[in-house]
Amino acid sequence: MNPCLEDKTLFLISEGEVSDEQRSHLLSCPACAARYHEMGRDLRCITQTLQQEPPALRIAARAPIVYKSLPLAAGVLLAIALLWGESRLSRPDPSSEQIANGDVSQFLEQVSEAIFERGSIREVETASSESDLASVQVALGENCSADCRELFINSLSTEAKSKTKTVDQPVVAIRRRPVDPAMQHMVSDRGR
Amino acid sequence: MPNKETPSFEGLYKAHHLKVQRLCRMLLRDTAEAEETGQEVFLKMFKQYQTASWPNDWSAWLTRVTVNACHDRRKSAWWKWWRSSNGEVQLAEYPSSARTPEQEALGREQRIHIWRAFQELSGRQREVFVLRYLEGWSTEEVAKTLAISEGSVKNHLFRAVHSLREALKKNGEGS
Numbered sequence: 001m002n003p004c005l006e007d008k009t010l011f012l013i014s015e016g017e018v019s020d021e022q023r024s025h026l027l028s029c030p031a032c033a034a035r036y037h038e039m040g041r042d043l044r045c046i047t048q049t050l051q052q053e054p055p056a057l058r059i060a061a062r063a064p065i066v067y068k069s070l071p072l073a074a075g076v077l078l079a080i081a082l083l084w085g086e087s088r089l090s091r092p093d094p095s096s097e098q099i100a101n102g103d104v105s106q107f108l109e110q111v112s113e114a115i116f117e118r119g120s121i122r123e124v125e126t127a128s129s130e131s132d133l134a135s136v137q138v139a140l141g142e143n144c145s146a147d148c149r150e151l152f153i154n155s156l157s158t159e160a161k162s163k164t165k166t167v168d169q170p171v172v173a174i175r176r177r178p179v180d181p182a183m184q185h186m187v188s189d190r191g192r
Numbered sequence: 193m194p195n196k197e198t199p200s201f202e203g204l205y206k207a208h209h210l211k212v213q214r215l216c217r218m219l220l221r222d223t224a225e226a227e228e229t230g231q232e233v234f235l236k237m238f239k240q241y242q243t244a245s246w247p248n249d250w251s252a253w254l255t256r257v258t259v260n261a262c263h264d265r266r267k268s269a270w271w272k273w274w275r276s277s278n279g280e281v282q283l284a285e286y287p288s289s290a291r292t293p294e295q296e297a298l299g300r301e302q303r304i305h306i307w308r309a310f311q312e313l314s315g316r317q318r319e320v321f322v323l324r325y326l327e328g329w330s331t332e333e334v335a336k337t338l339a340i341s342e343g344s345v346k347n348h349l350f351r352a353v354h355s356l357r358e359a360l361k362k363n364g365e366g367s
Contacts, residue, residue, distance in 0.1 A: 011350045015331060039357070046356045047325045049306045050218070 005032045010039055199250075201241050205234060208254050215255065218322055219262035221311060229265050233258050255327055256337050259319055263338075266315050302360065309359030317352040320345055 005013075005025060013022060013036065026032050199207070212233050216226035236257055240246070247253035310318065316338075323334045324345070331349075335342045 007354065008350055011353060012346065015346055015349070017346075039353075042357045042360055043325070043353060046306055046353075046360060049303050050310055051326060052303075054303070054307045 004029060005035075007035075007039070010036050014040065014043075201238060204237065204241070204250055208251060209234065211251075212254055212258050215258045215322065215327075216262055218310075218326075219259065219315070219318055220265060225265060226262075229258070229261050233261050236261075255323070255329075259323065259337060263315070263319065305359040305362060306356060309356050313352050313355060314348075316340075317348045317355075320348040321352040321356075324349055 005022060009022060010026075010032070012018070013026065018026075026036060209230070213226065213230045216229045216233070217223060220226045220229060233254065237250075237254060240253070310321075313321065319338060320334055323329045323337065324331065329337075331342050331345050335345045338345070
């Protein structure tokens with residue numbers, strides 16, 4: 001036996017869409033026939049109600065959309081705040097990075113100025129290897145071993161060879177900054 | 193141009209204005225908007241009346257124009273709805289005809305349930321239901337007027353009928 005017809009099928013039958021199989025089922029199945037007639041009766045009742053004067057009533061007021069959308073707006077704002085906070089945490093602060101870089105560069109500048117405080121870069125380049133060696137010894141203090149000295153002399157000789165091959169390069173001017181007194185004192189103490 | 197065989201504009205207005213107003217009130221939830229839309233429809237009818245191309249059936253023409261006007265009004269009414277904070281849905285006093293015995297048998301609660309369910313239908317479902325069952329149009333005519341397929345009309349109709357029957361049953365169970 002065929003299964004009973006669905007509500008939509010019964011509705012489509014009422015709209016004139018019916019196959020022979022459905023028609024035969026509707027004629028043979030009292031339950032489906034009863035449902036079909038009930039649907040027709042309901043539809044008549046609804047149509048007549050809607051054709052008549054409506055009862056004097058006001059449908060319960062809907063919540064204003066402003067109130068309805070408040071939780072949604074709060075959720076969106078919270079999500080935006082969380083995303084923004086997360087991005088802020090994961091990205092390093094550019095200002096602190098700049099400060100750190102500035103500190104490092106300032107420190108290096110002070111060290112280099114302390115080492116080469118007696119002359120400009122040109123003077124250092126043109127100084128003899130002995131004076132360079134003395135400067136390095138002063139800078140490194142007692143840590144300058146014999147191996148270190150030999151390595152430095154070798155590097156100077158290779159540098160001299162390369163200088164003969166290259167064209168005279170422009171001198172880089174370094175703006176002299178006032179050296180940190182504590183740093184200068186430390187270097188001079190080591191030199192002594 | 194009007195002649196002896198065709199009615200006057202006043203005659204057409206008297207014959208159809210109740211129906212147009214009722215249709216507008218059913219398709220639009222707001223009574224004031226329904227009245228405005230009804231006036232728009234009769235303005236269009238007046239313009240059409242002054243042209244040489246008259247429709248064969250003024251009633252069908254008015255229904256079609258009213259449904260389209262209400263559809264346009266619903267589309268443009270979202271901002272008004274946003275602004276209106278009270279959100280009350282009004283069921284005003286509609287023009288009515290004499291009640292049938294079956295209608296009298298229906299209790300007031302049942303009618304309230306049916307009307308509420310009808311007002312809660314989507315705009316398209318209301319349009320389809322009104323044209324198909326209250327105006328008595330065929331599925332094909334409804335589909336042509338609303339520019340949708342017949343299958344779509346039947347789907348909307350089925351959903352509307354299902355919701356309305358649920359409201360009817362709910363009342364039956366409750367009483």
